[in-house]
Amino acid sequence: MSAEATNPANPGPITPGSPRRRGRPRIDLRRLGRAAFLGPTARGRLPDAIGHVAEAHRAHYPDSVLEPLHRAYVLAESSHRGQMRKSGEPYITHPLAVTLILAELGAETTTLTASLLHDTVEDTEVTLDQVRKEFGEEVAYLVDGVTKLEKVDYGAAAEPETFRKMLVATGNDVRVMSIKLADRLHNMRTLGVMRQEKQERIAKVTRDVLIPLAERLGVQALKTELEDLVFAILRPEEYRQTRELMTAYAQQTEDSLAGFATELRSVLREAGLSAEVLIRPRHFVSVHRVRRKRGEMRGADFGRLLVLVSEDADCYGVLGELHTCFTPVVSEFKDFIAVPKFNLYQSLHTAVARADGEVAEVLIRTHQMHKVAEAGVVALGNPYTPSGEEHLDTAGERADPTRPGWLNRLLDWQQSAPDTDTFWSTLREDLAQDREITVFRPDGGSIGLPAGASCVDAAYAQYGEDAHACIGARVNGRLATLSTVLGDGDTVQLLMAGVEGSAASEPSVAWLDHARTPAARIAIRRWLATHPEGPSAPASAPRAPYSGPSARPSAANAVVDQPGATVRLAGCCTPVPPDEVTGFAVRGGVVTVHRVSCSGVARMKDAGRAEVGVRWADAEAAEYRVTLIAESFSRPHLLADLTEAIALEGVAIISATVDPPDQGRVRHTYTLQLPDAAHLQGLMRAMRNVPGVYDVGRTRHAAAGAL
Known part of the structure; x- marks a missing residue:
């Protein structure tokens, strides 16, 4: 239990219908307390103590049935009767205040x-x-x-397991966390009677865990007030300076934002264009950050303009006028709007x-x-009973259509975390990432990912x-390594091994250097722990040249218009029938044969070298030699799979080499x-x-070396 205290950081009640959040004066808790202490009123009337709750609720749900609220209040007041908060008010004022916060946010009757x-x-x-x-x-x-969340012991030893339970409870029903956040807000408002060290301890947990959760649930009205309350406790001097700055601005006779709005x-x-233009003042922490x-x-700089319209299309119409005028x-x-944020937020900035x-x-x-x-999710009403019936998934659990992708990810990796310490460290790491990107x-x-993800x-x-x-992957159509850092709006095509008949890939320790998300890091660590021998020897490791079945190298089917000349197929382009070819005489009575499209041909012509006529003879009856280069992503068993594929085509391998790996990519010749x-x-x-091979081509080395 906590008591009410003077709150210097309080920016006013939460009223989402009013963009400036200054629509209704702060409710007098002492008056609510006296009304609560007197108990229920005459039959058929709502108790005065929850009149404000009913008023706020009806503003969002005009046709709502208030009878459940009446019965819940009567039960709560009678059961809490005799319990007092440290400030002296009846304890019932706390659940009343929490409920009022949620009612102003637009929570439905069940919540x-x-x-x-x-x-x-x-x-x-x-x-x-x-x-x-x-x-x-x-x-x-x-x-x-x-x-279950109320049993939180905020001691350091208890935090990991406690917040694991909190996360599970949130995932099963986001309304649980909505109530918890409103509960924390009211307790933060009334934290002044606590010892300073206890205030700071609670404020730090609020800052590290609950404020990021509020952000991810999209409940900005709660998040901003909690930020200001924490700011006042943990950084009092900076808070004082910011408050003085805002007070000085408020006393100015000329308001540049008002002129802009006009x-x-x-x-x-x-x-x-029909639109409502409002001035949206920044809260304390926001002003501090801008400063x-x-x-x-x-x-x-002390605020922003907010333009509210009726339809999505009108948003872009307003934007066009703004950028024109x-x-x-x-x-x-x-x-x-086109790409909503991870927490359901939509707007043009x-x-x-x-x-x-x-x-x-x-x-x-x-x-x-x-x-x-x-x-945020509070404004979406009851996500489970849109037609009066609870929605269950195939496992019989609640299916939450409003649960954001980040929450699904956290729930997945918290189940996989090997211990509570790992869970706690990765939770704080994930929540500390204050920006997300969207890749397509x-x-x-x-896919929603934290900034800096790969x-x-x-x-x-x-x-x-x-x-x-x-x-490997293709990012915006280009081949990329797995270490590539992604940007907001990138298009990512992930390339997977493991198709039928081929060897699967395996993660490596190096992947941990590129993984930012808990899901990736925990999955990689778990695989490495269960495979202490490590991944198989990568195909990208340098290997000695491989000599396959011998074959007599020859150019037996180049017919040259130069009697007595020895014919050699150029290594820069390795021509084979039915390529269109040309030849050039080199030292020793040798004619090198190139594909006409070879870049070396143009250079030799520019150098004044005379062409020698060449053509293919009896192409169908002879064997031909060619050099191919396979570009691939590094993975185990790749050389074996490529060799097998070549052999199945009935082709003899004269030699094969593998270059050292470079950024996870490898070249086979x-x-x-x-x-x-x-063939x-x-x-x-x-x-x-x-699998793993993304390009195969014939050699295109510099032609000068062959001549």
Whole structure:
């Protein structure tokens, strides 16, 4: 239990319907306490103590039935009667305040009912069975989830396992975490009576875990107030300076943002666009960050303009007018409507400059987008009963259509983490990543990853442990190594080994150097732990030249228009029938034969070398030699698979060499004896079909060396 205290950082109540969050004055907890202590009112009337909750709830759900809230309040008030907070108010004021926060965010009736009851099973004689009997399975499920989180011991030794349970509870129903976040917000508001060291300890856990979770659930209204409260406790001097700066700005007679807003309203009105233009002041932490980034603050730096419209298309219409009538700051434009952020957030971001050089940031979104931007998953109502029936997945568990991709990833790797210490360290690491990127798959799907993630991370995000078989990637159409760092908006095609009849790939210790996500790191470590001998010897290791079945090298079927000349096929382009060829005389009475398309031919012509007429003779009856280069990603058994593919084509290997690996890629060079020229294209196709091989071509070395 905690007591109310004066809160210097409090920016006002949370009212998502009001972009400035200043719509309703702070509720007087003492007055609520007196009303709560008096108990229920006359039959058929809501108790005065929850009148504010009902008012806020009806603003979002005009037709909602309030009777469950009435019964939940009566049970909560009677069960908590006699319990007092340290500030002297009846304890019932705490669940009332938590429920009011959620009601203003737009939570549905089931969540509010569970919020009123969230401390009853933990702190009173009310049982979970009683809650289930009185209010149904859904409310009991939420109360039970919050009750488990209430047992958190914030001591360092208890944190890992506690927050593992918290994560599991969040994953099963995001409304559990919504109630927990509102509970933490009210307790942070009333933290002043605690000892300083306890305030700091709770503020640090809030900063490290709960604020990032609020961000990921998209509940910006809770996140920003929690940030300010933590800022005031942990960095009081910087908070004081920021507060003085904001106070000085508020006392200025000229408001540059107000002037910007007036101009923008005029522009949109003339364009026939119906829109609401509002000034959205920055909160304390946001002002502090801008000040550190830009140094001296200008008037427009203390807030942003928010433009609210009715339809998605209107957002782009507003953007067009803005960029036509003002000077856009191109680097500040972001389209989170076409590509929503990982936490459901949608909006257009831009910045424009007036003729006087003043720059204002502008957010453009629909009213519904704004509601979700402020309240996140809370604004989406009950995700499980859209038609009055609970949705279950194939395993009989709840299927959450609102659960963000990041939460799915955390749930996956927390189940795979070998111990709580690993879980805790990776949880904090993941939550500390304050920016995510979106990369796209060729099939049109997308993958959310933390900034700085590589192709290794993308592979494990898409395929789970099947990503052990990943051998490379194409990024924006170009071949890339698994270590390639991805950027926001990149298109990634992951190349996988392990097709039927071929050897699978295996991860290596080096992959850990490129993995940023917990899912990837834990999966790789687990594989390495179960394979202490390590991956098989990579095919990319340097090898001695391989000599296959012998064959007499010759150019028996080049007919040369130069009697007595010895014919040699050029090594730079290795011509074979039916290539169009030409020849050049070199020292010793030798004529080298090149493909006409060989780059060496042009150089020799430019140097004044005379061509010698050559042609193929009896091409179908002879054997031909060719040198092929296979470009591939490094993986075990690749040389064996390529050799097998060549042998199955009935082609003899004269020699084979493998260059040392470079960035996970390796080059194989084969000199081959073909039974006839018609085999060449089929052979090259067979080699390209070997997993890991991304290109096969004939040698194209510098021609000068052959002459």
